[in-house]
Structure formats: structure tokens, C-alpha cells
Amino acid sequence: xxxTICAIGRLRAGPEFxxxxxxxQRFDRTGRNLGLGPAQIIEQEDKxxxxxxxxxxxxxxxxxxxxxxxxxxxRGKVMTSPEFATMMGNWRDQGTSDMxxxxxxxxxxxxxxxxxxxxxxSLGKMVWPHMLARxxxxxxxxxxxxxxxxxxxxxx
Numbered sequence: 001x002x003x004t005i006c007a008i009g010r011l012r013a014g015p016e017f018x019x020x021x022x023x024x025q026r027f028d029r030t031g032r033n034l035g036l037g038p039a040q041i042i043e044q045e046d047k048x049x050x051x052x053x054x055x056x057x058x059x060x061x062x063x064x065x066x067x068x069x070x071x072x073x074x075r076g077k078v079m080t081s082p083e084f085a086t087m088m089g090n091w092r093d094q095g096t097s098d099m100x101x102x103x104x105x106x107x108x109x110x111x112x113x114x115x116x117x118x119x120x121x122s123l124g125k126m127v128w129p130h131m132l133a134r135x136x137x138x139x140x141x142x143x144x145x146x147x148x149x150x151x152x153x154x155x156x
Contacts, residue, residue, distance in 0.1 A: 068098070
């Protein structure tokens with residue numbers, strides 16, 4: 001199951017970029033034998049300043065056709081890492097070939113886009129900068145693959 005992170009905004013070189021690259025490479029290596037991966041990031045920019053409505057259209061175009069969609073949203077479900085791994089494993093086992101995580105811009109995702117998603121996930125009750133949200137999601141993808149593989153990376 002391919003994984004795509006569809007995000008508003010461009011990530012420049014720096015520590016966040018390095019962490020995301022590292023975690024996604026780990027996810028790809030760990031997930032390969034589990035039917036997970038590869039993972040990629042598709043970045044979109046609203047150069048015309050159309051706000052969250054324009055960003056929603058950009059995100060919709062970035063989502064692979066037929067993908068299960070998980071909206072990253074502060075109103076989403078707060079999951080444990082094992083619950084997140086189970087969700088990914090279930091989608092994979094149901095024959096899902098693509099999974100997309102969508103991350104909005106500064107104003108978040110539109111209500112319409114959130115309602116179209118198959119799942120909605122929150123990284124906690126605090127709001128995180130979008131670049132850190134990408135890092136945290138990338139790490140959780142790797143952690144999910146590690147949990148599903150039985151690796152000791154995730155400790156309870």
C-alpha cells in the first residue's frame with residue numbers, strides 16, 4: 001500500500017526535512033515486506049492566495065485516485081500508536097493500494113474536505129506547526145510499520 005502525504009506549503013532544507021526523509025526511508029525499509037510503502041510527500045502551494053478553499057482543491061488533485069484518505073485535523077480522533085498501526089494494517093488487508101494523509105495550510109482543512117475523508121486523525125489536543133506535524137506523522141508511519149512487523153522499536 002503506497003502512502004502519500006499531501007501537504008500545503010513547501011518544506012525547505014533543514015532539520016525537519018532531514019527528519020522526514022529519515023523516517024520515511026525507515027518506513028519504506030520496514031514496510032516493504034509488509035506490503036506498506038513506498039511513501040512520498042506531495043507539496044502544494046496556493047500561490048494565488050485563495051485560502052483554505054483553494055488549498056482544498058490543490059489537495060484533492062494531489063490525492064492518488066482510489067486512495068483511502070486520512071485528514072490530519074485537530075478535531076480528528078486521537079489514537080495510540082498501536083491503534084494507528086491497526087488502522088493502516090486493516091486498510092492494507094482490505095486491499096487498499098493507496099493511502100493519503102492530507103495536511104492543510106495555516107487555516108486547516110475545509111469542512112467539506114474533512115467530511116470526504118475516510119478517517120480523521122489528530123496528533124493531540126495541541127496545535128502543531130505544519131512542518132512538525134509532517135515530522136510527527138512520518139515518525140508514526142515508521143512506528144506503525146515497526147509495530148506491524150513485531151520490531152522492538154515501539155515499547156509500551
